[in-house]
Amino acid sequence: MKHFSISVIAGDGIGPEVMREGLKVVEAAEKLHGGVRFSYESYGWGCDYYLKNGMMMPKDGLDQIRDSDVILFGAVGAPEVPDHVSVWELILPIRRTFQQYVNLRPVKLLKGLESPLRHKTHDDLDFLVVRENTEGEYSNIGGRLHEGTPYELAIQNNVFTKFGTKRILEYAYTLANKKQKKNMTIATKSNAINFAMPFWDEIAKEIAGHHPEIETNIYHIDALAAYFISKPEEFDIVVGSNLFGDILTDLGAAIVGGLGLAPSGNINPDFHYPSMFEPIHGSAPDIAGKGIANPIGQIWSVAMMMDHLGLTVLSELIIQSIEEVLQEGLVRTPDLGGYSSTVEVGEAIVHKFKHLSQFV
CATH class of the missing domain: 3.40.718.10 (Isopropylmalate Dehydrogenase)
Known part of the structure; x- marks a missing residue:
């Protein structure tokens, strides 16, 4: 049994909304593939934390997440907090302290788009x-x-x-x-x-x-x-x-197809520190709370996380699930010309992932 620990930082704006859908995929992967187990702990850091405490994360925040295998990040930023504060006091300290010197981003036209x-x-x-x-x-x-x-x-x-x-x-x-x-x-x-x-x-x-x-x-x-x-x-x-x-x-x-689709990995190739995986779309405060954010960037980031952890089959299945949902064209968020919610797209991908997993 392989066990991996994940530090979850959903962050601001649409971050918590898309993170929920990403974690549904993680949970489905654990249930469908008995040889792997994921445990995760969530940290409520970000701009709301800053407005209450005057800092983006606790002084010992990096120590709290240092021993995790990977970090899943949602988004950071809010109109009330200057960008140079939110970025330089949360994302950049994680990248630099944990020597995540590789930022890896796939540029791939998904089938169905x-x-x-x-x-x-x-x-x-x-x-x-x-x-x-x-x-x-x-x-x-x-x-x-x-x-x-x-x-x-x-x-x-x-x-x-x-x-x-x-x-x-x-x-x-x-x-x-x-x-x-x-x-x-x-x-x-x-x-x-x-x-x-x-x-x-x-x-x-x-x-x-x-x-x-x-x-x-x-x-x-x-x-x-x-x-x-x-x-x-x-x-x-x-x-x-x-x-x-x-x-x-x-x-x-x-x-x-747009920033709403794009994943990224902040990678420490030596595994001396945890690597961090996040969508690149930002916190999008204009649509936060409306339930229409595209969760594909977050879910694709989960696929990149799986690949980093050596779970290549799971990574490929997640990407295939995303593509098949897009090809069917029935469930899409407004940024892709559809009318579906964040939850509906996330659940459609999870359902497709469960179906495809039967044949592996």
């Missing part, structure tokens, strides 16, 4: 974006000077270390071999960012040299963004810095 790029097929739109998650352009180094005067200035420093750059690139190539992908695309902007990006490129070429079996292309970020639209079928694995990866993954989500 049409892309805004309708001339492309489901096989054309199916690649992975690997984003460096702990340094780069989002490093917490800089400051402001002469605040409140005409001379006020702000400095935000980008930080690229050889250690951090090498490990994210090496992970990307390892992933390419694991997934039997033969094409690697590396994002840069060395023609304009003239210190950090040439440094990144040098290390990229060094690591690429260790993997001659994989075709490697290095593109400037502006051209690469355009190629996501004009020729997405050329990509297998895309790897970029923190900022470039952030931009590319949201663009990738847009071309396969």
Whole structure:
């Protein structure tokens, strides 16, 4: 019997609504497959906690979740709390303290959906974006000077270390071999960012040299963004810095149906700390409480969690269940042109998952 512990942080806005549907899939997986057991503990951290306590999580919050196998996260953010507080005091400390240096996001056109790029097929739109998650352009180094005067200035420093750059690139190539992908695309902007990006490129070429079996292309970020639209079928694995990866993954989500569908993993590949899995859609306060949020991003994040834990069959069954529900077209939330509720979509996927599990 395999046992895995999950720390659940539903967070804000639609986070608790989609998390409930994600946990239904986890519970169904445990009931249908007797060789695995999941236990989870929920933590009510987020903006409501901040408004009551002046902090996004307790001072010992990281210690409370440190020993779990994985973390399932919903969403963070509320109009009453500045984004730089909610993000920098909850998500980023988890990512950095637990060395979740890989942010992994699949860009996959699910069967049953049409892309805004309708001339492309489901096989054309199916690649992975690997984003460096702990340094780069989002490093917490800089400051402001002469605040409140005409001379006020702000400095935000980008930080690229050889250690951090090498490990994210090496992970990307390892992933390419694991997934039997033969094409690697590396994002840069060395023609304009003239210190950090040439440094990144040098290390990229060094690591690429260790993997001659994989075709490697290095593109400037502006051209690469355009190629996501004009020729997405050329990509297998895309790897970029923190900022470039952030931009590319949201663009990738847009071309396969929208942010409401997109999952992500914040991964510590060494399993020294728990990894965290979350949808990328945010807290969407405008629809919170209406019961119409799309739970697919959260449920797909559960599938990524299963894959990370070595439960590949369960991961594949969850994705197949999502696709078959979408292909039937009977149950869809408003963002996909339907009239169904969050609960109805979640229950349809769970029902499909139970049905498909009979044949495994």
